[in-house]
Each structure stands twice: as C-alpha cells, then as structure tokens.
Amino acid sequence: MLSAAALSAAWLRNPWLLWGVGPILASVTGFSAAAALLELLLATSWFDSCLITYASSSNTPRKQLMAATHKRISFTKQLRGSAKTLLGPNNVINGIGLTLLMLWAQPHVAAWMPGTVFGFLVQFVALSLVGDFGLYWGHRVQHESKLLWRLHSKHHAIDTPSPFSTLFIHPTDAALQGAIPFAVAALVVRPDPGVLYIYIAARISENALNHSGIDSPLLDLLTLKTLPFRAPAAFHDAHHKYCNHAYKASNYGESFWLWDWAFGTLCPLSGRAASKAAGGEAKQADIKAR
Numbered sequence: 001m002l003s004a005a006a007l008s009a010a011w012l013r014n015p016w017l018l019w020g021v022g023p024i025l026a027s028v029t030g031f032s033a034a035a036a037l038l039e040l041l042l043a044t045s046w047f048d049s050c051l052i053t054y055a056s057s058s059n060t061p062r063k064q065l066m067a068a069t070h071k072r073i074s075f076t077k078q079l080r081g082s083a084k085t086l087l088g089p090n091n092v093i094n095g096i097g098l099t100l101l102m103l104w105a106q107p108h109v110a111a112w113m114p115g116t117v118f119g120f121l122v123q124f125v126a127l128s129l130v131g132d133f134g135l136y137w138g139h140r141v142q143h144e145s146k147l148l149w150r151l152h153s154k155h156h157a158i159d160t161p162s163p164f165s166t167l168f169i170h171p172t173d174a175a176l177q178g179a180i181p182f183a184v185a186a187l188v189v190r191p192d193p194g195v196l197y198i199y200i201a202a203r204i205s206e207n208a209l210n211h212s213g214i215d216s217p218l219l220d221l222l223t224l225k226t227l228p229f230r231a232p233a234a235f236h237d238a239h240h241k242y243c244n245h246a247y248k249a250s251n252y253g254e255s256f257w258l259w260d261w262a263f264g265t266l267c268p269l270s271g272r273a274a275s276k277a278a279g280g281e282a283k284q285a286d287i288k289a290r
C-alpha cells in the first residue's frame with residue numbers, strides 16, 4: 001500500500017492531480033464542511049439574535065423569509081444546483097484549464113508550502129486580493145451586460161440566501177466569479193500548491209458564510225472578517241436584497257469592500273456592518289443594527 005509520503009510525492013509530480021484534482025477537492029471539501037455546519041447552526045436558535053433582518057421586510061423574521069425562498073426554489077433544488085457547480089462537467093473543465101495554465105506558468109513544483117509562515121501569509125494575502133479583484137469584475141460585468149445578466153439572474157432568484165444556495169449559479173457565472181479569478185490569482189502569485197488549496201477552501205467557505213444571513217462577531221473573528229478592509233457577511237446579503245437587477249447594482253466584492261469603494265459601487269451598510277464596511281451615511285439604512 002502507498003504510504004502517505006509516497007502519495008504526497010507522487011501527487012506533487014503529477015500536474016493533473018496537483019492543479020486539477022487538488023483544487024476541485026479543496027473546493028468540494030471547503031464548501032461542504034462550511035455549508036453543512038452553517039445549515040446546522042441555523043437549525044438551532046444559537047445565532048438567531050445575529051440573523052440579518054430588514055425593516056423593509058416589515059420585520060419578518062429571517063427564518064420565515066428563508067422558508068419563503070425555499071418554497072419557490074426548494075432546498076433540494078438549491079442543494080442539487082450547488083452540487084452540480086462543484087462536481088459537474090464545468091468544474092472538470094475548470095480543473096483541466098488550471099492544470100494547463102500552471103503547467104505553462106509553474107512547470108516545476110518542489111514543495112507543498114513556503115518555508116516560512118511569512119512566506120505563507122504573503123502568498124495567501126496576495127491570492128485573496130487578486131482573487132477578489134477578479135471576482136469583483138466577474139460579478140460586475142454580469143450586472144452590466146444584458147446577456148450575462150440573464151445567466152446571473154439565476155443566482156439572484158435567491159432573494160434571502162442560505163448556505164446551500166451559495167453555488168446555485170449558472171456554470172458561466174461560476175467561471176466568471178470563481179474559476180477565472182482563481183486562475184488569474186494563481187497565475188499572478190504563482191503560489192505553492194498547499195497555499196492555493198487552503199485559499200480555495202477558505203474562499204468558498206467564506207462564500208457560504210456570506211450566504212448564511214448570520215452577522216456574528218464570533219464567526220467574523222474566526223473567519224478573519226474583523227481584519228481591515230474585509231467585507232462582513234451583511235455586505236453580500238445586502239447585494240441579494242437590494243441588487244436583484246441589471247445595472248447600477250452595488251457590493252460586488254465578497255472578501256473585501258475595497259474594490260467597491262475604489263470603483264464607486266459601495267453601498268454602505270448600517271449598524272455594526274457599517275462601522276466595518278465604510279462608515280458614513282448608510283443608503284441601505286434598514287439593515288437592523290443589533
């Protein structure tokens with residue numbers, strides 16, 4: 001039987017496993033673990049006091065709004081949609097594309113990780129910044145093109161998101177907001193494979209948190225959303241609530257509010273989220289401050 005060390009060495013030598021299968025496994029593992037955990041937390045009442053609510057929804061409890069969304073697009077349909085995004089032919093194509101790209105950009109890989117913690121942090125932060133910058137434009141272009149909006153509107157049919165609705169998106173949307181930004185980030189940063197896997201798993205887990213409706217200081221701390229420039233979960237939730245339309249939408253970023261601020265598409269939040277996101281006058285003033 002192959003030992004762990006032999007498997008690790010064989011994996012490092014095989015570009016299809018390294019850049020194709022590895023990132024897919026990282027995305028499947030990261031998303032499944034985070035989404036399942038967040039769905040479980042929602043099934044309890046532990047985080048009920050942290051659920052995002054909107055005055056414009058006549059103070060209807062969040063869980064009631066989630067149930068109404070599930071009535072239109074059932075939980076199983078959302079789950080199937082997310083599973084198809086992760087395991088369907090589109091993600092196999094993404095894996096092949098990333099492998100070919102990295103074979104050209106980084107043909108020789110000697111180690112899984114950088115030699116120092118600092119080296120790891122530099123690669124991780126660079127991947128996060130470049131990846132979110134790519135996601136910002138991959139998302140924005142879909143609101144500003146009539147043709148692409150037709151595809152992105154599938155995801156916007158979810159007006160009150162929940163964790164398993166995160167990847168209920170069209171394959172082209174998944175490529176524009178996921179695979180292409182990941183590939184561009186990998187091309188620019190040239191990371192060690194272990195850092196890329198951790199980044200992909202963390203990014204997709206964060207995506208599930210952004211669709212959970214939970215705006216919790218504890219979860220923000222655990223997911224490093226308390227760091228400067230980071231977008232709180234309420235940031236993307238407000239995008240679903242207020243930007244269910246093509247053109248003139250806002251809050252396109254997911255990990256950082258930086259790009260929306262720089263390109264004039266930031267819609268400041270209110271309450272705790274506002275103090276982190278932008279400060280100043282809240283246009284979306286009815287996100288309930290706890």
Ligand SMILES: [Zn+2]
Pocket residue numbers: 139143152156239243
């Ligand atoms: Zn959108």
Ligand SMILES: [Zn+2]
Pocket residue numbers: 155161166211236240
């Ligand atoms: Zn979304």
